[in-house]
Structures are given as structure tokens and as C-alpha cells.
Amino acid sequence: MTAYHVTIIGSALSGNKGAAAMLESAVQTLDERLGAGNVRYSLLSMYPAEDRAQNPYPHVEVIPASPRQLGVTINLLALLYRLLPPLRSLLRRRSRAVGALATSQVLLDQGGITFTDGREKFLLYNVASILPAFFTGTPVFKCAQAIGPFHNPVNRRAALMFLPRVDTIVTRGRITHDFATGLGLTNIVAGADYAFSLQLDGTEITALASMYDLSFFDGGAVVGVCPSVVLQKKVDARGGDYVGQMVAFIDALTADGRKVLLLPHSVRTGTDKVHNNDLPLCREIHARLSRAKDVLFVDRELSSQQLRALIGLCGTFVASRFHAMVSSLSMAVPTLVIGWSHKYREVLEMFGSEEWAFGHDKLTPAFLLERFGDLELRQAEVKSQLLERLPDVRRTSVAQADLIAELVLRRAAA
Known part of the structure; x- marks a missing residue:
């Protein structure tokens, strides 16, 4: 019988691969600290059938927990x-x-962004995710x-009512930490995203080579592009044309002799529903490209580790999904970010790269090309800075595993 039991909510194995990266980082780091044979995990899952199909861990059970x-x-x-x-x-x-x-x-609450102004429609879920644990004394x-x-x-x-009752809140950057301090919270620890702790096992490239011709990456740097249906909704809501803007950007890159990797970082296999699913968006972008032969399109659901390894083959990266950005930074790939929240900027600050982010309200093909051109001109400088800062960011990320393990051991001994 295992000695320790950890329940997780807010992440997943299927769909959003950022959520998968956080979940798998927790399993990897806690297994190291508590012993792989000593811990069992329960994942409260929005999509239990899909998560079970993607689950490679015999000691992780998937429990249905749709929002309702x-x-x-x-x-x-x-x-x-x-x-x-x-x-x-x-x-x-x-x-x-x-x-x-x-x-x-x-x-473990692994919701990427919670109790945030402008996301009040998710507030009930933010509360419902942690309230049962309060009731059971966990x-x-x-x-x-x-x-x-x-x-x-x-x-x-809501934040004042529920957040002080949380044992520990790891803030994911300076801006969040300032917000939490300003609210008067004292149960906070400055940290870095858990996905920076994700470990690759070295088999990812072999698996990718069985699906795609990786000679595509030979003979010159490839630009990675990761669109987001979340950003699409925000751009289109203000009268923009996100798909058209992405098509224009990629066409400009390929017309200038560059090759492009087009990949979704959030995919739900077997459905065209767009929640947590960027694949339909990427298919539409790909179908409208003028020079598709110069684009490698990832047309299926890959694991978080495979996505990270593939992103690492790129020379530069343009991200709209938060955890696609985390993966590119983890692989020291100079990254330009189109975002919608402070969560992007505060992570880039850890690398001294906050200048390489801009909001969706500024997105036009011309502005995107201008900023990308600036990044390319300074690519070597930016890469050197990422390599310099990355070890400290990883240490800060892994440090939360020590805190969790201490809590588990303390509770088990009580």
C-alpha cells in the first residue's frame, strides 16, 4: 500500500498540453522526492475518457469531475x-x-490563472475547485x-474569502506576487511555472521522426508559430481577423525564404470543438497558406514532451499559447509573444525578455513582422540571455516540489 496520496485539479493529460506539462512535472518531481512506489495520484478531470486514453502512469487514477x-x-x-x-x-x-x-x-490546484479580474465567468469554477478540499480538511x-x-x-x-484559507499559493511572477501582496495575503511564495520542471527522457525525437520528416529542420533555422483560439476570440471580438493576420505573417516569412513550423499546443483528439483545442484553427490557417510546402504542420495531438522537443528544433518562436512560450523558453529558443494577460509578461521578466511581448490589441501583420524582425536581428543576444537565466528559473520552479513534499510528509506524520 502506498504511503502518500496526492489529488490534483486544474490540469489534464489531454487537450491543453500546458496543463499536461504541469501535471507531469508534479508527478516527476514528487516521485523523486517521495519515492515513485510510495505515491499515488488522483486527477479530478474535466475530460476523464480523454485523459485516461492519454495516461501513461499506472499510479495516476483519473476521476470524472466535469464542471457540473x-x-x-x-x-x-x-x-x-x-x-x-x-x-x-x-x-x-x-x-x-x-x-x-x-x-x-x-x-494541488494547478489552474494556470485564477481569481482574476476580467475572468469572472470562471470564478465559480475557481472556487468550486478548492472548496471540497476545505470541506474534507485537506x-x-x-x-x-x-x-x-x-x-x-x-x-x-471571492479572493479575500477563499485565498487566505489556502495553505500555500505559489505566485508565478513579480506582477502576480505584487497583486497577492496588495491583497494582504501572507500564504504566498514567489515561484516559477511548474512546467519549467518538465523532464525529457531522450526518446522524443525518435518518436517524432516516425511521424514527421525532421530533415525539414536541416539547412536553416525554422520559425515556430503557435496560434491560439483564445487569442482568436479576443482579436475577432474587436473586429479583427486573426486567421487572416496569421496567414499573412506566415506567407511573408515563407516568401522571404524562411521555413515555418505550425503547431497547436492544445489539441483534443476526435472533436472539432474549439475549447482547449487549437487544431481546427491551425487547419484553417494551413489551408489558406500560399506556400504550404515550406510549412511543417503538426496535425495531431502530441505529448507535452514531444511538443517541447519539437519546439527546441526551431531557431525562433512566435507564441500565443502560454505554455508554448514556457516550452520555447525552456529550450532557450528566442520567443516573441502575443498575449492577453499579465501572465505572459511576468514570466518573460524572469529572462529579461519582457520587451518581446505585446498585447493582442496591437496585433497587425505589419507590427508582427516588425517585432519579429527585431527579434531576428538580436537572436544571438536573446538566446545567450535565455541560457544564462534558465538554470535559476528551473531551480525556482522545482523549489515548489520541495514545499509540496514537506507538506505531504508533515500531514502523513500527523
């Missing part, structure tokens, strides 16, 4: 667990989610993530 299941059933049963002690044994047996929380030393550890700002009264009240 989480918000209604799991929260209600966890509340009953708190209010009616005689029913606790029955509730642990009948509800896998409650049973997992009640027997875990910690709940400490909540918020892995490195963005929180704040807290100007909106609804978000501020």
Missing part, C-alpha cells in the same frame, strides 16, 4: 462529509472524488499560477 459534477455533486457530497461525520465512511466509498480528497495529504497547495488583479468587487470579495 464538480460544482454540484462533488461539492455537495464534500459538504455532507463535513456536516455529517457518521456518513464519512459511506461517502468515501461511494464518491471517488470525496474519497480521494479525504485520504490525500494535499490537493490542505490546498496552489501550484505556480497567475492571480489578480483584484479591482472588480466580485472577484476581490
Whole structure:
């Protein structure tokens, strides 16, 4: 019987590969600290069938926890667990989610951005993700993530009500840390995104070579481009044409003799639904390109490690998905970021690269080409700076594993 039990919410193995990178980083680093045979993990999953299909870990169980299941059933049963002690044994047996929380030393909340102004529609989910653990008496550890700002009264009240009850909040950068400090939180630790801890095992390139002709990367630097359906919605909502802008940018690159890697960093296999799924967007972009022969299009779901290895083959990278940016920085690839939140800038600050990010409100093909040209001119300088800063960022990322392991050991001994 395993000695330790860790429940995880807010991440996944399927779909968004940033979420997968955070989850797998936790499993890798905690196995190292607590012993691979000593820990079992329970993942409260939005997409249990898809996550089970992608799960390579025998000691990770996937428990259904769709937003409705989480918000209604799991929260209600966890509340009953708190209010009616005689029913606790029955509730642990009948509800896998409650049973997992009640027997875990910690709940890891791996939501990438929570309790943030402008994302009030996700606020109920942010609360529902941690409330059952409060009911079962399980400490909540918020892995490195963005929180704040807290100007909106609804978000501020919710944050003041629930965040002080969290055991530890790892802030994912200077801006988030300032927001948390300004709210008066004292349970915070400055950190770096958990995905910076993701380890590659050396088999990724061999697996990729069986799917794609990697000679594409010979004979010159390739520009990686990672679009995002989240950014598309924001650009199109203000009357822009995100697909057209991406097509124009890639066509300009290939017309100038460059090769382009077009890849989605969030893919849900077997569906055209666009939530957590950039593949339909990338297919549309690819179909409209003038020189598709100069573009390597990743047309399927890859693992987070395979995506990172593939991104590492690029000379430069243009990212709109947050964790695609994390992967390119992890591989010391000079990166230009089109973002929509402070979460991009604060991570780039760790590398002294914040000048290479701009908001979606500035996105035009001309401006994008101008900024990319600037990055290319300074590519060697930027790469050298990334290589210099990367070890410290990784150490800061891995440090949260030490905090989690200490909490697990302390709770197990109690």
C-alpha cells in the first residue's frame, strides 16, 4: 500500500498540453522526492475518457469531475462529509472524488490563472475547485499560477474569502506576487511555472521522426508559430481577423525564404470543438497558406514532451499559447509573444525578455513582422540571455516540489 496520496485539479493529460506539462512535472518531481512506489495520484478531470486514453502512469487514477459534477455533486457530497461525520465512511466509498480528497495529504490546484479580474465567468469554477478540499480538511497547495488583479468587487470579495484559507499559493511572477501582496495575503511564495520542471527522457525525437520528416529542420533555422483560439476570440471580438493576420505573417516569412513550423499546443483528439483545442484553427490557417510546402504542420495531438522537443528544433518562436512560450523558453529558443494577460509578461521578466511581448490589441501583420524582425536581428543576444537565466528559473520552479513534499510528509506524520 502506498504511503502518500496526492489529488490534483486544474490540469489534464489531454487537450491543453500546458496543463499536461504541469501535471507531469508534479508527478516527476514528487516521485523523486517521495519515492515513485510510495505515491499515488488522483486527477479530478474535466475530460476523464480523454485523459485516461492519454495516461501513461499506472499510479495516476483519473476521476470524472466535469464542471457540473464538480460544482454540484462533488461539492455537495464534500459538504455532507463535513456536516455529517457518521456518513464519512459511506461517502468515501461511494464518491471517488470525496474519497480521494479525504485520504490525500494535499490537493494541488494547478489552474494556470485564477481569481482574476476580467475572468469572472470562471470564478465559480475557481472556487468550486478548492472548496471540497476545505470541506474534507485537506490542505490546498496552489501550484505556480497567475492571480489578480483584484479591482472588480466580485472577484476581490471571492479572493479575500477563499485565498487566505489556502495553505500555500505559489505566485508565478513579480506582477502576480505584487497583486497577492496588495491583497494582504501572507500564504504566498514567489515561484516559477511548474512546467519549467518538465523532464525529457531522450526518446522524443525518435518518436517524432516516425511521424514527421525532421530533415525539414536541416539547412536553416525554422520559425515556430503557435496560434491560439483564445487569442482568436479576443482579436475577432474587436473586429479583427486573426486567421487572416496569421496567414499573412506566415506567407511573408515563407516568401522571404524562411521555413515555418505550425503547431497547436492544445489539441483534443476526435472533436472539432474549439475549447482547449487549437487544431481546427491551425487547419484553417494551413489551408489558406500560399506556400504550404515550406510549412511543417503538426496535425495531431502530441505529448507535452514531444511538443517541447519539437519546439527546441526551431531557431525562433512566435507564441500565443502560454505554455508554448514556457516550452520555447525552456529550450532557450528566442520567443516573441502575443498575449492577453499579465501572465505572459511576468514570466518573460524572469529572462529579461519582457520587451518581446505585446498585447493582442496591437496585433497587425505589419507590427508582427516588425517585432519579429527585431527579434531576428538580436537572436544571438536573446538566446545567450535565455541560457544564462534558465538554470535559476528551473531551480525556482522545482523549489515548489520541495514545499509540496514537506507538506505531504508533515500531514502523513500527523
